[in-house]
Amino acid sequence: MRRRWLVTVLTVVALxxxxxxxxxxxxxxxGGVRIVAAGRPAGxxxxxxxxxxxxxxxxxxxxxxxxxxxxxxxxxxxxFHPLILVPERAFTDDQLGHGxxxxxxxxxxxxxxxxxxxxxxxxxxxxxxxxAGTVMVPVGRKPLVLSEDDVNYYDYFAGRAxxxxxxxxxxxxxxxxxxxASGIRLTDDDVVPLVDEEVARHPEFSAQGAKGVLxxxxxxxxFGEKDLTDPAARQRVRALVxxxxxxxxxxxxxxxxxxxxxxxxxxxVARDTSRWLALTxxxxxxxxxxxxxxGARPSTAxxxxxxxxGFRIQFDIDVTARRLAVDGVVVLSRRHxxxxxxxxxxxxxxxxxxxxxxxxxxxxx
Ligand SMILES: [Zn+2]
Numbered sequence: 593m594r595r596r597w598l599v600t601v602l603t604v605v606a607l608x609x610x611x612x613x614x615x616x617x618x619x620x621x622x623g624g625v626r627i628v629a630a631g632r633p634a635g636x637x638x639x640x641x642x643x644x645x646x647x648x649x650x651x652x653x654x655x656x657x658x659x660x661x662x663x664x665x666x667x668x669x670x671x672f673h674p675l676i677l678v679p680e681r682a683f684t685d686d687q688l689g690h691g692x693x694x695x696x697x698x699x700x701x702x703x704x705x706x707x708x709x710x711x712x713x714x715x716x717x718x719x720x721x722x723x724a725g726t727v728m729v730p731v732g733r734k735p736l737v738l739s740e741d742d743v744n745y746y747d748y749f750a751g752r753a754x755x756x757x758x759x760x761x762x763x764x765x766x767x768x769x770x771x772x773a774s775g776i777r778l779t780d781d782d783v784v785p786l787v788d789e790e791v792a793r794h795p796e797f798s799a800q801g802a803k804g805v806l807x808x809x810x811x812x813x814x815f816g817e818k819d820l821t822d823p824a825a826r827q828r829v830r831a832l833v834x835x836x837x838x839x840x841x842x843x844x845x846x847x848x849x850x851x852x853x854x855x856x857x858x859x860x861v862a863r864d865t866s867r868w869l870a871l872t873x874x875x876x877x878x879x880x881x882x883x884x885x886x887g888a889r890p891s892t893a894x895x896x897x898x899x900x901x902g903f904r905i906q907f908d909i910d911v912t913a914r915r916l917a918v919d920g921v922v923v924l925s926r927r928h929x930x931x932x933x934x935x936x937x938x939x940x941x942x943x944x945x946x947x948x949x950x951x952x953x954x955x956x957x
């Protein structure tokens with residue numbers, strides 16, 4: 593098992609060095625995380641935009657409306673994993689530490705990335721609109737679909753300075769629960785709270801209230817709640833999901849077992865899909881979004897099976913913004929933002945943020 597993981601990582605490095613396509617890279621690339629987890633079955637600058645007078649709106653609106661225009665053209669996507677709070681505890685010199693360095697970013701980096709995205713004119717948009725080709729953005733800004741994979745807070749995160757779960761604070765805001773030697777506390781240092789804050793600071797960073805897509809597997813619970821036989825945990829998940837949905841977040845399947853849709857049999861995909869739906873039916877409710885684990889694309893038959901289970905919008909991984917409509921499914925691409933991208937794609941990422949300015953001083957080079 594250890595050797596497989598290492599071979600995967602080395603293969604990825606070799607492919608990256610010869611400029612492999614994003615799809616191939618990602619498929620191998622995210623294999624590393626799966627094996628670690630095994631043991632289970634260029635644009636315009638931002639500009640101020642006037643807010644319409646309240647009298648123009650017949651009904652009261654909680655947030656000032658930002659004038660929007662239709663966007664024609666590809667829509668960029670990018671994804672993250674849960675954030676690392678203390679780099680030296682995650683980026684140790686061992687296989688797991690190398691995995692965190694390659695596939696994850698720190699809270700320090702994510703804050704700087706959000707600032708770069710805002711300054712470079714990007715605005716978060718709804719994945720359904722991206723799939724339908726009906727994206728609207730504030731005048732002069734560019735659309736981006738943000739996603740976060742594996743919002744499960746897996747057991748292998750333990751002791752590595754990532755959050756333990758998502759929770760609601762007494763005001764009903766989504767926070768991350770973090771535990772260390774000094775005890776348990778709530779923090780903003782995770783994707784959802786930091787994006788929520790950025791949008792609150794800069795309403796034009798979100799079009800029509802959109803935030804992003806949160807993808808969850810099922811094999812270790814949901815959002816860090818591990819024991820879903822516990823009625824209190826189930827109630828916490830329901831309340832969390834209600835708040836996420838009300839504040840612009842969408843939930844996606846990431847399959848039940850983080851399976852490889854390019855390799856597993858149709859029967860295995862069908863079984864896995866049934867398990868995800870059974871687990872989430874009463875906790876998350878319906879979703880039409882599915883994010884391929886490892887970015888691994890299913891066969892035509894596999895894609896149709898997932899479509900028939902309700903997943904009409906599917907996401908893979910690529911460094912090129914792409915929207916593919918085929919067989920009643922729309923497949924949207926996403927960039928991986930992580931240590932590999934920082935090392936290998938600084939020029940391609942410059943339109944989003946300056947890698948040199950973003951990179952955590954405590955990230956191993
Ligand atoms: Zn994943």
